[in-house]
Amino acid sequence: SICLRIKKAATLTYDSIKCYFLRFIIINIINHNIIFDIDGYLYVLGRFKSLLISSDGEKFSPEGIEEALVMNSPYIDQCVLYNNQSPYTIAILVINKETLKKQAKDALQAQKIISQQLDVYRKGGKYAHLFPERWIPSNFILSEIPFTEQNGMMNATLKLVRHKIYCNFSTRIEDLYAGGGKQVNDNTNNTFLFHQGMMSIFSTQKRSFL
Secondary structure (H helix, E strand, O other): OEEEEOOOOOOOOHHHHHHHHHHHHHHHOOOOEEEEOOOOEEEEEOOOOOOEEEOOOOEEOOHHHHHHHHHHOOOEEEEEEEOEEEOOOEEEEEEOHHHHHHHOOEHHHHHHHHHHHHHOOOOOOOOOOOOOHHHOOOEEEEOOOOOOOOOOOEOOOOOEOHHHHHHHOHHHHHHHHHOOOOOOOOHHHHHHHHHOOOEOHHHHHHHHOO
16 A cells, blocks of 8 residues: 655645545556545555466566567557466456458467467577566467456556456356366367357367268
8 A cells, every 4th residue: 555644734635645645546556445544645556466476476478478479479469468376367358350361260269379379489499588488478368358448357547357367257267267277178268269250170070970
């Protein structure tokens, strides 16, 4: 928490003090609550940290990996990493559907292409030197919607609101970890890709038996 002592003066009101510090808070602190009490204290509570935390307690800032994935891949438009004391990291991705459809003939190949975008940061890959491999995502979730200010997943300064993204995908995050999670060919991703016009591998197999 941050606590600021404000000198009381006739020109300082609840609203004017709150607005003054809000400019600083919006730029520097994301996802917070503001409380101004009767004793003249302004409290900023509940900052949401963006750090990844591994199962052994090691911490790592994800922004560099997220920015690299978006910058170096034509198939990834937005990226958020998740690891909250878990055995490995996962990524929540907003893909460039049109670009991916040009290269993938079905959902299985599409997921393989996305997986390859992550593999270049592992040992032997083009960008293996950039980040510790333990933080490179082992699996991913494909988001059906982009992260925007309108849906609350970005704030007014266009920064990701991580806790809202994590909350929105909480069930799928739990499913990935519960299922051993490193199997990239995820059924929910398959269904999403199928609805984007990429034939699901399961649908292809089903039809071959008809």
